[in-house]
Amino acid sequence: MKRVVVVGAGLGGLSAACHLAGAGHQVTVVERHAHPGGRAGRLTRDGFSFDTGPTVLTMPDLVAEAFHAVGAEMDEHVRLRPLDPAYRANFADGSTIHVRHGREAMAAEIREQCGPGDEEAFHRFCAWLERLYQLEMPKFIARNYDHPWDLARPIQPAIALLKLRALGKLANAVKRYFRDERLQRLFSFQAMYAGLAPQEALAIFAVITYMDSVAGVYFPDGGIAAVPHAMAAAAEKAGVEFRYNAPVRQVLHDSDVRGVQLVDGETIEADAVVVNADLPGAYDLLPKLTLPRPLRSPEFSPSALVWHVGVRGLPPDDVAHHNIHFAAEWESSFRSLLRDGRMMPDPSVLVSVPSRTDPSLAPPGDSTLYVLEPVPNLAAGKVDWSRERDASRERLAARLETWGYPTDVVAEELVDPHDWARQGMGAGTPFSMSHRFFQSGPFRPSNLDRRVRGLVFVGTGTVPGVGVPMVLVSGKLAAERVNAL
Structure with a gap:
């Protein structure tokens, strides 16, 4: 048995904590916020509840695997419903195709x-x-x-x-x-x-x-944020200690991990530390170490402009939980975004209506909308967000009205790349480093830093990569690293 501190209660950290506890280790999770979830957070405003991170959940067997690691059944903690259709795809010619379950x-x-x-x-x-x-x-x-x-x-x-x-x-x-x-x-x-x-x-x-x-695509009762809350509850029942409102100042080490020091000065000793902070920002907790080569000039994924909107009224009956509005332009829009670092002139937009599946996420008769447009990240982008922010919000509002969604706004929150950066996400993108060939598999930043025995990473920036399924797998891989120490 090893004493393990997991820094961060995001999905990757929670997966690691479950698999570590299942292997018999003494696990403490320290989280700077007052609740679990990390990127998969929840925003509540004026009776509306918004998922602030991922909205598409696939491969529920990987979620169930984390619960099984601590001897729990997923269905006893959170209920996942298959979405049918998974998407309603709308095209510029007016046609529609439903992605059926x-x-x-x-x-x-x-x-x-x-x-x-x-x-x-x-x-x-x-x-x-x-x-x-x-x-x-x-x-x-x-x-x-x-x-x-x-x-x-x-x-x-x-x-x-x-x-x-x-x-x-x-x-x-x-x-x-x-x-x-x-x-x-x-x-x-x-x-x-x-x-x-x-x-x-x-x-x-x-x-x-x-x-x-x-x-297939699934949705939990209570929104995506219900998943990390359920995982934390199962892990805690299995003996994992959770310390909330406990930001970490640094990971203590020489050639071996010694533990972590919290911002309030408290030290927690450990034989291994699993860091769930976003790479390369995780090295802010490791001031004695220089960035490893793969993190010195990484290529980041595009970012996302996300508009959380609580509106009066319900959408038309044909609106699904997830709705993709494909633009007429395709390859030229990708060139603008990925090569030129500019806004897509004709963007494809995702509009999710989670209250369609779970009405408790909005007041009776109202709707919760999640609107996402791909935008350049801060490293490669050439967008002046001091000017573009309000203009983009107005364009999204006009598109929603054109597409038939209710637009009588009661509550809202607009998230641009600078907001993602303030949350500690490199280059202002929630999608971490891109998966070009030399940033994938063995070329992606390792979940080990071999300069410090017992230092392990978990999350989107390390193997296997981006997305809820990959992050859950990363937690299991991190636990395997600790087991092998």
């Missing part, structure tokens, strides 16, 4: 909207995605790397990846299956979660499409 239902939707040729292609596409996921998850995603050549050790999975044409471009891979351009967009936009355009992302990232559009 379950393969047969989605195949029927494609047959109706796109024809039998693309329906047949969907079944082949799902079979390819399934093979890709079954290969990638155990062999390349849910594993710790010590050297770059671990990618090809053992060699058989790497050969299988090549045979699946997974190192080509994602956009091209999707085009091989579907003739309808709408489906090409619908099954490749997920590359944006990895900070890349579909035209530049490798086909290996089709596993995100599998998680998102094939395995």
Whole structure:
């Protein structure tokens, strides 16, 4: 048994705490806020409740795995409902395609909207995605790397990846299956979660499409923030100690971890420290260490302008929980965002209406909206947010009205890249470093800093990467590192 301090009660830190406690360690979680959640937080205002971080939850089995680690059942702590449709995709030509829950239902939707040729292609596409996921998850995603050549050790999975044409471009891979351009967009936009355009992302990232559009999207009663609260409750019941309102000043170490010092001066001794702060900012807690090479000039993902809106009234009946409004422009918009560092001239926008699924998130007869537009990060962007902030809010409001959403605003919160930066997120993006090839797998910043024995990292900035499923896996990988000390 080791004494382990986990710094930060985000989803990665909570996953690590559950897996560490399940392995028999003495675990203390220190969190600067008054509650768990980290990036998956909650904002309550005038009777409206908003999820301030991720809004799309996939792969519930990974959530359940963290509960199982501490001998708990997920369903006893939080209820996840499958969303059907997972998305309502709206296109510039006025057409709509629903991403249905379950393969047969989605195949029927494609047959109706796109024809039998693309329906047949969907079944082949799902079979390819399934093979890709079954290969990638155990062999390349849910594993710790010590050297770059671990990618090809053992060699058989790497050969299988090549045979699946997974190192080509994602956009091209999707085009091989579907003739309808709408489906090409619908099954490749997920590359944006990895900070890349579909035209530049490798086909290996089709596993995100599998998680998102094939395995299904879920929503917890009480919103996404209910998940970290439930995980913390299960971990605490299993013996994990939680210290809230306890910001950390620094991690204490020489060649070995000694513990952490809180801002109030208290010292907590430990044999290992798992840091859930966002990389590279986590090194602010390690003033004796210089940044490792992968963190000295990282390439960050685009950021997001997020508008949390509480409005009077309900949306039309055809509005789903998640609604994607695809713009007419596609490749040129990505060039503006990713190459030129400018606002998309014709952006695609996500509008989520969580109160559609859980009416308790808004007063009776009202609605909670979450509106997201991709925008440049602060490192590569050329946007003057002192001018753009209010103008963007007005443009989003006009779009909501055009699309038929209620717009009588009662409560609101607008989050731009500077707000993300104030929360400690590098380059003002909640999506961390992009997943270009040399920032993925063994090339992504390690969850170990070998200069200090017992120092481990967890979260979006380390392996395996960005997204709720990946962060939950990162907690398990961090626990494996501690177990091996």
